[in-house]
Amino acid sequence: MKSPNGEQASQRTTPSRDSGSPPAEDRSGPPSAPPSASALSPVFSALLDAEGFRHAFFTRAGGVSRPPWDSLNVAAAATGDDASAVQENIRRCAEALGVPLPRLYILSQVHGTDAHILDGTEDREEVVKRLGDITASRTPGVACGVRSADCVPVLLADRQSGAVVAVHSGWRGTVANAAAAGVAVLRTLASSPSIVAAIGPHIEPCCFEVGDDVAASLASASDAGDDVVDRSRERAHVDLRRIVRAQLMAAGVEPTRIDDVRGCTVCDRERYFSYRRDAAKSGRLLSAIVARA
Ligand SMILES: [Zn+2]
Numbered sequence: 001m002k003s004p005n006g007e008q009a010s011q012r013t014t015p016s017r018d019s020g021s022p023p024a025e026d027r028s029g030p031p032s033a034p035p036s037a038s039a040l041s042p043v044f045s046a047l048l049d050a051e052g053f054r055h056a057f058f059t060r061a062g063g064v065s066r067p068p069w070d071s072l073n074v075a076a077a078a079t080g081d082d083a084s085a086v087q088e089n090i091r092r093c094a095e096a097l098g099v100p101l102p103r104l105y106i107l108s109q110v111h112g113t114d115a116h117i118l119d120g121t122e123d124r125e126e127v128v129k130r131l132g133d134i135t136a137s138r139t140p141g142v143a144c145g146v147r148s149a150d151c152v153p154v155l156l157a158d159r160q161s162g163a164v165v166a167v168h169s170g171w172r173g174t175v176a177n178a179a180a181a182g183v184a185v186l187r188t189l190a191s192s193p194s195i196v197a198a199i200g201p202h203i204e205p206c207c208f209e210v211g212d213d214v215a216a217s218l219a220s221a222s223d224a225g226d227d228v229v230d231r232s233r234e235r236a237h238v239d240l241r242r243i244v245r246a247q248l249m250a251a252g253v254e255p256t257r258i259d260d261v262r263g264c265t266v267c268d269r270e271r272y273f274s275y276r277r278d279a280a281k282s283g284r285l286l287s288a289i290v291a292r293a
Contacts, residue, residue, distance in 0.1 A: 034073075035116070040072070041098050045155065045198030047259035048289065053157045053164065054097055054143075055289035057200040057261055059271045063089035065283065073273070073283030074106070074147055081283065093286050097143050098133050104143040104288060111172035113181035115165075117189065118142055133173055134182050137291045138163035138189040145288035147276040150203035150265050152240050153287035154248075158193035161293040169244055173208070175217045179244050183251040195253045200287050201263030203276055205230055205239040212236060222246035231245040 048055050060093065063072030067168030069081040076086040095103040105118050105127050115134035118127065120142040135144035144166040146153050151170035157163070167173075167182035186193055210218070215236035221225040224246040230237040241260060247257050264273035265285070274284040 001131075003006040004259075012093070014026050015027065019146045027269060027275075036093070042096065042214070043261055043263065045200075045259040045261050047196050047257065048155060048198050049159060051157060051159050051196050051277075052292055053162075053196075053289055054130050055155055055157075055164075055198070055293070056065045056096060056287070057153060057155075057198075057262055057263075058093055058096075058288075060094060060273050060283060060285065061271070065089060068278065068281035069283040073099065074286040077283035079283055080280075084179075092146075093203075094143065097288055097290055099141055099143045099290055100241050103141060105135050105137075106145040106146055106147055106288075107135060109147060111168075111170050113173065114183060115185040116179045117185065118144065133168040134176055134185055135145060136163060136165040136182075136189060137162070140291050142149075142163065143288050143290045144259070145283040145286055148200075148202065149273045149282045149284050150208075152202040152244050153200040154179055154182060154244060155198045155200065155271050155287060155288060155289040156186050156253075158186055158190040160192065161190040163189040163193070163289045164289045166287060166289055167241075171214060171218060171238075171240065174240055174243055174247075175221045177247050180249040183248065183253060183268040188250070196259070197248050197253050198259040198261050199241055199244050200261045201268075201272060202240055202266055203266050203274065204241070204262075204264035205206045205237045206264055207266035207276060208238050209233075209235045210238055218243060223250055236242060241287050 008276040042056035042058045065073040065085045076083040094101045114132035117136045119139045146168035154167040156165040165182045171176040215229045216278045222243045228239045228242045266277045273283045
């Protein structure tokens with residue numbers, strides 16, 4: 001157990017969540033104020049809150065990893081961070097989600113669309129070795145997670161059955177339409193789902209500069225077409241959120257039931273890890289949602 005600063009008592013605090021309120025980042029004081037170094041500071045979807053789904057888009061705050069992975073880094077093998085620190089970080093996330101650590105599942109992500117449906121009986125240490133980018137469950141109390149550092153985390157839930165899905169959609173996953181794959185998995189878990197979705201913080205168009213080939217691939221990834229590419233600057237900049245939203249809508253999710261939990265991982269150094277910004281020195285963020293009854 002690591003306790004670098006002796007402030008564990010305050011680290012157990014989870015921000016209050018009022019149904020229908022804006023995400024936590026909108027009510028935590030001045031926008032420029034960095035989150036406390038000692039407390040978890042996740043951001044939430046008001047839509048998922050309103051439907052009674054425990055979930056979180058965790059920020060980098062509230063963990064025990066040392067620089068440059070300070071502090072809530074949830075990937076050891078990919079970063080070189082201390083494995084025991086990462087384990088403690090994930091344990092804190094599980095606690096904040098209200099689930100035991102063995103019920104918080106993540107995968108070895110490969111920028112694809114393979115899904116793993118989990119019922120809580122699986123060994124999480126075995127599951128984390130599985131290759132895939134989508135976790136899903138309809139078993140109450142099972143938490144489905146994805147890790148990211150600029151890629152788009154998408155949390156899906158069915159209001160009827162309580163089933164949930166977490167999707168990791170980087171630019172390759174977005175080209176492969178991982179969001180629609182996530183919706184498809186949810187439909188296998190629920191006969192007539194009423195889906196709510198939240199698109200989490202990621203590399204926004206202000207910073208997502210790409211080459212022409214990537215821009216062309218992303219322009220053909222959704223009904224939004226070429227409108228997602230901003231060519232007013234020297235190089236193309238792409239709006240991943242707009243693509244993922246269009247993909248979710250095309251997959252049958254009502255536009256009013258798709259929440260935008262905003263934040264640019266590159267711009268907001270205090271709050272987020274970013275591979276684009278920090279490369280090999282970047283940690284990974286966790287986004288997760290818990291199935292309910
Ligand atoms: Zn930005």
